[in-house]
Amino acid sequence: MTGTAAPPVGDPIAGIRPAGPVETSARGDRVFQIVITAFAISIPLLLVVIAVSIGLAAWPALSRSGLSFLTSSKWDVAAGEFGAAPAIYGTIVSSILALVIATPLALGVSIFLSEIAPKWLRQPVGFLVDLLAAIPSVVYGLWGIFVLIPLLRDPIAPFFKDTLHLGNTPLFSGPNYGYSMFAAGIILAIMILPFISAVTREVLLAVPRSQREAALALGATRWEMIRDAVIPYAKSGIIGGIILGLGRALGETMAVTMLIGNRPEIAASLFAPGYTMASLIANEFTEATSDTHLSALMGVGAVLFVVTLIVNALARWLVWRVTKGGVR
């Protein structure tokens, strides 16, 4: 029974033979290897299948309008004209808005948790911030509709328009209904905050102690130590975390659909309603009756897929560089 196959070269247990009765050990091992390898391979395979199915669904629209699908700003279902530019614009603006709000907060929290907070505070505060990631998107949307939007109508929007006298600048002009790019940006900021702060905290903790001690020994204040010794070391990981947050914001669907106002127009004002790629698909999918409309929605989905794929790959690569370097 034993010795049916030679163990692989370099095997640490090569030459050790089991003492007891052994049921086809080599074959069992081989089957097990094949099974777990198959499971592992199913992940790249799944990505390929996702790419192919979205490509197939989007092909009619993309081949029909070509590059103008991306550049045309006319999305008119009745006329059968589908240009994704307003949704692409809305996705970019709402995500940038979210990053502008969330990044300083996430950096602040991460520095607080990794460098400053007393030990007993770290766990509970970190837990509360992490929990933000556990709240379902649809609950954010519900909260947004009934709490955030009324707050935006009054006092937040009047504060920008009248108190700060920004009502005539393009960014804050026009009527304010509450449902707006601004509302979407704020809710997105809250939603991506835990993702950015989780990664940032991790890379800050990966910065070696010696880095901090050296800065302090040279006479730096605590802030100078963080600014000159800790953050530069963790920089590419922090950027990775921010891009990871961007990836989340780009594809976030439900909360944005419920708050952004869903209007396919490009408006300069943050108080105007808009659309994102994800909210456009989610909002119109159930009403889409014609094949061209459906396929146009899938075309938007394909653009979203490609963009988030690139953004995520970039982010992961940046984070990996730091965390691996830190451990080594």
Place this chain on the structure above:
Amino acid sequence: MSLRSRHATSTVMLTLTYVAAIIATLPLLFIIFHLLRQGAAFIRPEFFTEMPKPVGEEGGGMANAIVGTLILIGIASAIGLPVGIGAGLYLADKRTAPLATTVRFLSDVLNGLPSIVLGIFAWEFMVRPFGGFSALAGGVALGAMMIPLVTRTTEEMIRLVPISLREAALALGYTRWRTSVSIVLRTALPGIVTGALVAVARIAGETAPLLFTALGNSFWSTSLNEPIAALPLQIFTYAISPYESQHAQAWAGALVLIAIVLIISLIARYATRGRHDGGGD
């Protein structure tokens, strides 16, 4: 810059991080506060046992949506857990092999894809060819979301298992696969269960993929080939409806959903604490 102003800058910046920490924890407290205030009054036994009432009638429950969500979680777990745990075993075993590195990277990328993209995939892959929205398609979309989450936690948990344990099993004559399954996997089990719970908590509240797959159902259905109701879908429909009574139901549903998600997350967090001394003996 004088020493005094440097210290002043330092104090100001460090205080700002305190402020950031306070602002960052506020939204969660706000959301939970509003959920309790708006939703708690409607959580009665009927909410869990009755069907939704037609528009305009007060009361009623979300029994079908709660059961639907449980069924969807079941299907998703049946797909996501075996594949994820298997792939995690592979990654922990092969570590730096080129294929392992690729799979690890792609699993992270898959994890970052928007859930709506997985909804489109399941729609094109399962709904269109078989001519109808179904619970099964919803489960596939959610299961695909679980795979990368389970894979990475499984890998991490297995790596925590001391190599000496593995060596001891091999020395006693266990075959490699028996060592993997009954020693390594069993020792890492509490951690893997935690990872599975975290993954379930994440997909339990997913709405976007279900728009394309499970669709929702206002009637009682447990068939896997029919559209099925789900708690997040119901909350969405009610939240954007113009009726007060449905808004109240949406808050109540959201409170139940959050309670499910938070309880699972807390169990997971509690279970992780004992992961170093758990399981194997």
